[in-house]
Amino acid sequence: MSWIEKERKRRQKEAEKQAAEQAVRDSGLHVDGEHALRALWQRLEAGNAALPPELQLHREEVSTPPERGPRFLVWLRAPNGAGLGFTGDAVRYVWPERRASSSNNFWIRWNEARAWLEVSQRVSQATPPVMKDRRFDERRIELLLRGLVRGERVKAASLRKKRFGLF
Numbered sequence: 001m002s003w004i005e006k007e008r009k010r011r012q013k014e015a016e017k018q019a020a021e022q023a024v025r026d027s028g029l030h031v032d033g034e035h036a037l038r039a040l041w042q043r044l045e046a047g048n049a050a051l052p053p054e055l056q057l058h059r060e061e062v063s064t065p066p067e068r069g070p071r072f073l074v075w076l077r078a079p080n081g082a083g084l085g086f087t088g089d090a091v092r093y094v095w096p097e098r099r100a101s102s103s104n105n106f107w108i109r110w111n112e113a114r115a116w117l118e119v120s121q122r123v124s125q126a127t128p129p130v131m132k133d134r135r136f137d138e139r140r141i142e143l144l145l146r147g148l149v150r151g152e153r154v155k156a157a158s159l160r161k162k163r164f165g166l167f
Contacts, residue, residue: 033110034089036117040108040138041074041086047145048076055149057083078148093144095153101125106156108136121156134160 048057057076065071072085072092081096095104106121117136124130140159147154 033112036110037086037089037091037108040117040141041091043138043141044076044084044091044145045074047141051145051149057145057148076148078151080151082148082151082153084144084148093154093156097153104153108159119156119159132156137161 077083091108
């Protein structure tokens with residue numbers, strides 16, 4: 001394919017993207033966090049359901065609320081104890097091994113001010129804890145599921161949206 005055809009396709013894709021963004025602005029629709037997180041959880045469950053039965057993560061519905069802490073509705077559990085939990089307004093990634101300096105666990109939440117999904121992770125044991133927030137890249141859902149199925153820890157930084165493609 002010549003560079004001319006590549007440039008033509010790139011410009012066509014950009015024009016379609018701008019037209020879709022303009023249609024959303026014109027319709028007056030507002031994306032809210034609850035719908036975005038429910039859509040993310042549905043994509044995670046659909047990705048899990050698409051796996052062969054022997055590779056699927058175990059789905060646990062939580063019937064009794066905890067005495068303290070967030071109330072999880074559903075968990076997707078890996079054989080090693082790692083998992084993804086859904087609270088209705090956030091998704092929690094839990095890794096069973098503890099680390100002394102910072103947490104292996106993270107949250108995926110909706111950032112109301114910026115109107116995007118965000119990965120939040122505690123990066124220090126200080127009081128109050130120091131949190132690192134990164135924009136979540138929804139194309140990384142497969143990476144999240146693959147890490148759980150293989151029993152490999154998923155780092156919060158690997159789920160961030162890259163700013164310039166390389167960084």
